[in-house]
Amino acid sequence: MEVSARVSAVKQWLDERLGLEPVREFLAHKTVPKHSSTIWYYFGGITLFLFGVQVATGMLLLLYYRPTSTEAYESVQFIVAEVQFGWLIRSIHSWSANLMMLTAFIHMFSVVFLHAYRRPREVTWLSGIALLGLTMAFGFSGYLLPWNTTSFFATRIGTDVAASMPFIGEALARFLRGGDDIGGATLTRFFGFHVAILPGITTALILVHLALVQRHGISTPLRVERQHRGAGAQVAQLPFVPNFLVRELMAWYGTLGVLGCLAALFPWELGDKADPFAPAPAGIRPEWYFLAPFYTLKLIPSHVWGIEGQVLGLLGFGLLAAWWVTLPFWAAARDGALRVRLVTGAGVALIAYLATFSFLGYTR
Template identity: 45%
Template sequence: MPKQNWKEWWEERLGLESIFSFLRHKEVPRHKHTLWYYTGSAILVFFVIQVLTGFLLLLYYKPTLDEAHQSIQRLISEVPYGWLIRSIHHWSATMMIAFVFIHLMSIWLLKSYRKPRELTWMSGVFLLFITLGFGFTGYLLPWDELSLAATKVGTDIPRAIPLVGPWISELLRGGADVTGETLTRFFGLHVSILPMLIIFLLGFHLYLVQKQGMSVPFQGELKKEKLPYHSFWPNFVLRESIFWLILFGILITISVFFPRGLGNPADLLAPTPPGIKPEWYFLFIFQTLKLFPATILGISGETFAILFILAGVILFFFLPVIDNRPTGRKGQIITWAGVTLIIYALVMSIWSLL
């Protein structure tokens, strides 16, 4: 069949031309902050890499108390290039979380969440928590000393929440303590529940991004002048592809030179060793928790800290509603609050590492 006929055959059945036509007419504003638009698609690239390498890891991983550690050990020491696939999975997760933070903070500082993009921000915040959930649940799966200890600490934190805290902790652990039940639950969350949630929310988030279009910088909108633009397809996508290629190269290089090792098998009877630290993306929260005294106004310091962090999370989620007048003084204060949060998170993380 000639090439033209093939094209028509597919077009009749899939109607892809209407999608390309839509994407060709979608405009991406050109300005000095255009670079920040690339962070969203970078997250998507890392997510795809996570899914693909995750499938490969699933072929060898066994989520049971006896076999979890052994299967990972076998993967990195016997399976050809198994260590590389695991390393790519680990570093891709790290880079994905880093880009989620960068993406959200760039939106905060550019005030891209303003009307009518409130729901885009809120779905983005949900996506941040699901991504962190992936990191937290995936950390336990190798079932080594470090992952067990970190999970013990991590699942113990919700206990400080009044009323529902102990219930949340037991729900996560599948009992009073971290056991094989926890491993099964975390595995289920990591490969089934969280992927379903992320696909649903990602679809909703992307739909909103397509519907509302790309946000222009705040100052540009005030001047009410039309900025020059690129067509999304193919002009912008081609530019993004260069960024994806560079990120992919960096990811593979890091994965080769800094492969992820494996600790000793976890011992359920061993006490939690001192000096345990979570992954880098939880460090600033971990350090914040440590700053609170044992009791404040008769309430446990830990409970106080958790309530303080929860309040911060709620404010973060409702940011577009709070910042309803971005041009006013309140808007400026909220921008500076964003800058302060970045500095605070960096300082706390470094302090925790020292």
């Protein structure tokens, strides 16, 4: 029996049992809009790929990591110093987390500037924003796990920001800390969030997000849609299999290359073990994606109009987040027309704020 005949027999055997024909049929007809901005479509997939890298490397780290305040730091030290390729696995996990955050931001802003959030994709936007929030929660919870000085103070500040919230702040901070202050209970709790609760919710939400992308198809940018409508032409389409898929896989491969280089050339540092009674070291700062709020909190005076600065800051961040989350709803005027300039301006303003304050937070 020839190889091709054998493959065909296996295919038929599987088809009879799994009913793969409709899936093949569906993939054969799936297309992606082809235009000058198609490149931005790849960032969602790259973010998904990096999530996969996080899951894989996270599972490997779990084999050695011990989530107690007396053993966590030493177990990470053991991973990077004693376990073969331990330093590389940990470095990939840390770099991949940062790249994932970066690509998630790029994906979000590309959605904004291509106006892909517009009707009927409002829920897709909301699920994407929720995924971005979960990614940040992954970053925040995972940051504490090595139990080093920076992570200790970052968590203390983060949970204290939560404590500043009116009415529910104290209860929320206690829930996050597992007690009144940061300690072993916080570490165990954050470990639980990081390896069980957040992955479970994230996986479910990714499925919802992908199902919605599938349901509505990939959005064609407004500009391209208008150009083609004006000319009475259809937007060119790229077959998903194999054209788009192969390009996406190449993007993943390129990302893996960048990730490997970063992890190998700039291994993630472990720092000093956390000491709850030691002062916060000079020059302490959080991860880059929390730098803008960190620097903002530094600038706000102790009291503004009789309100404590940190409470005012939190209120400001809350309003900013609410404004951004509801973007698809205020982006559309009552007559259904899209406020393109307003949204683009808002996107540019947000990027300018994040970039400027992150830079200042890093350098000052």
